Amino acid sequence: MVDYIVDGNIAVLEINNPPVNALSIHVREGLLTGIQKANQDGSVQAIVIIGKGSTFPSGADIREFGKPPKEPWLTAVGEAIEASEKPVISALHGTALGGGLEVALFSHYRIADERSRVGFPEVKLGLLPGAQGTIRLPRLTGLAVAMRIITSGDHINAPEALKYGILDKLISGNLLQEAKTFAKSVIGKPLDNRRLSKIAVRDAATVDKHFDEALAEVKRKYKGMIAPVNCLKSIRGSAKLPFVEAARLEAALFRELLTSAQSAALRYSFFADRSAPRWKLPSGASIENTKPDIIKSVAVIGAGTMGSAIAICFIRVGIPVLLVEQNDKLLQNALKNIGQILQGSVKLNRITADQRKQSLQILRGETSLDIVSDVDLVVEAVFENLKLKQEIFARLDKICKPSALLCSNTSTLDIDKIAVATNRPGKVAGMHFFAPAHIMKLLENVYGTHTSPSTVATIMDIGKRIGKVSVLVRTCDGFVANRMNRMVGNEAVFMLEEGALPQDVDRVLEDFGMAMGPFRVTDLSGSDVGWRIRQERAKEQGIQLTYETRFVNGERYSSLPDRLYELGRYGQKTGKGWYRYEKPFARTAYPDPEITDVINSHCRSLGIERRVIPPQEIIERCLFAAINEGFKVLEEGVAEKPENIDIIWQYGLGFPRYRGGPMFYASQVGLKTIYERVCYYYDAFPHSSYWAPSDLLRKLASHSTEVPIDQWTSKERSRL
């Protein structure tokens, strides 16, 4: 894992642990023995540490965390590097991150390929750079820069790192050759002034001021997360304590994080990010064995807010778009809005003015569907109505070339029912973008009974091209996101009837870490949307909804949201919804006594007695109901694995990453507890049939020991 090569008077320790040269146990052993060997070898006068392949080590081996630690620890390896009597030069390329950068900070010199990047991403794993990174970096950069780099976890490019003093020299040619030349140039020079443990933090006197400012910032930016706070405490220690004591403090703070639920969730999320886009169909077709079609042009049907934002996703990566809207006035408005949104991106330095111009040059607005005959992919984004979508797909089927894929941005409708309107069901799929589509990272791609593997491969591939986190799910009512989230919405409203207020429910869920509580979300998207869907469904079923309606088809129903609609309280757009706003489209939500009156009078008129609802009940009723549905989603094969569900919740529904997602959260609560509480609520609310416990959950909960999350589907689904 570490090759020891001597070239003249230089020993080269070449780390060879693909793909990212993680500092696994064998690498640590190899580095330690390499340093010892070079120090004992009389012919060697300097030592170069370098990575083979694409990168210098990109960190500790994340898979080793959570397992019993194996010596030598990285700190021991690092201390041997720093103590070396012969100069040690770390030669960086690729991404020198985390433990990798720490190895470099133990070294006496650091040179780097000019295209390389460095950083301490540990905070994103709920950790801190625990091999003295928090006490060495401030000695090079000063406190403010170290606090920013370590608490953000951001990568720093090599020129910036040179400016901060992290690097000594940038290399544009052959890194190994240059490293050897550099090594020769420092032979015999004193080393103590190169040992960071011997150097003071230059602005130590100002540490309290920096600490207070940075703490306020991380508490605002990373609300609820403990790792950034521990990072800051450790950096403060670097300035206040003697080196050895600061190292001890860092080790204690690291250990606290390593064993935290947050770090476990964030490490799970790291691997879930990489596993979720790897799709597989029940037929065996998968990302490994299926080639995507080449998509060179796209048509977006419907130039409403959603369609316009979807168009932006494509044009900004250079894929030409035909935006079709039958009403010319709406079309012109949409084109203007798109221009303005892109202008906003220029202002925020996300794109250049030139990129905006290029994007707009490949966008064309049209009022006739006939124009889309030659595109490779169509994304339909019209009003959520099955009949309308079927009509559009039938027309598209006739107009589009046979190879074109026809996709719907439906958020709930069955893809199979849309596909039957065409003669190419294999080329029909769902591409469910989340609003605002040009900002939200998630793309829930949906396959139907007839969707072909190559269609799936293409929508997953195009999702990646437009920078989305794409997750594949099978069609069903609401797919994964809306199907599970419906339980949160239902329970939230039922709790209003039973005693809570919107701000109570939202506060509890936001304190839990959700980006927004369900009532703030409804106010943002507009309660008129849900009202229309409920009315349409009722009409289809021949049901008349009134304020007195408490059950529909035997299922509990609350008319409270309908009352809000009737009062014209559509949410932010009308300046009133579950909350009050200063004016229409204002963002700050204020609890509204009028809403309290509406709720109280609703309960009085229906004879519902109100009670105090404790925070734990709010969490359980919203999240456990969704989790139970998540297990049904797994047992039905709608989602292939729990990671897919969790990634959907993180990127589409604002679930806190530091809790992993609802399914990972369930694994931390314990499946027995979840199962027992689900049964309890099913007893209490038999008219909400979604509380009926999932078979998969019941089976997993019946094991005498907890079944690890990575075995949930493999172990039980096949046996159901």
Ligand SMILES: CCCCCC/C=C/CC(=O)SCCNC(=O)CCNC(=O)[C@H](O)C(C)(C)COP(=O)(O)OP(=O)(O)OC[C@H]1O[C@@H](n2cnc3c(N)ncnc32)[C@H](O)[C@@H]1OP(=O)(O)O
């Ligand atoms: C008391 C003593 C305590 C000592 C404590 C020392 C503490 C050290 C803390 C750390 O170092 S924590 C780790 C810090 N480093 C990171 O977080 C980097 C994580 N990796 C990345 O950000 C990216 O992988 C990358 C390096 C930027 C490369 O990105 P790229 O898109 O090119 O590849 P990926 O698809 O992300 O990764 C490829 C492959 O490698 C796996 N992997 C990546 N990094 C690690 C790692 N650090 N450990 C284990 N595995 C890693 C990744 O999962 C992919 O694998 P797959 O099987 O193909 O999915």
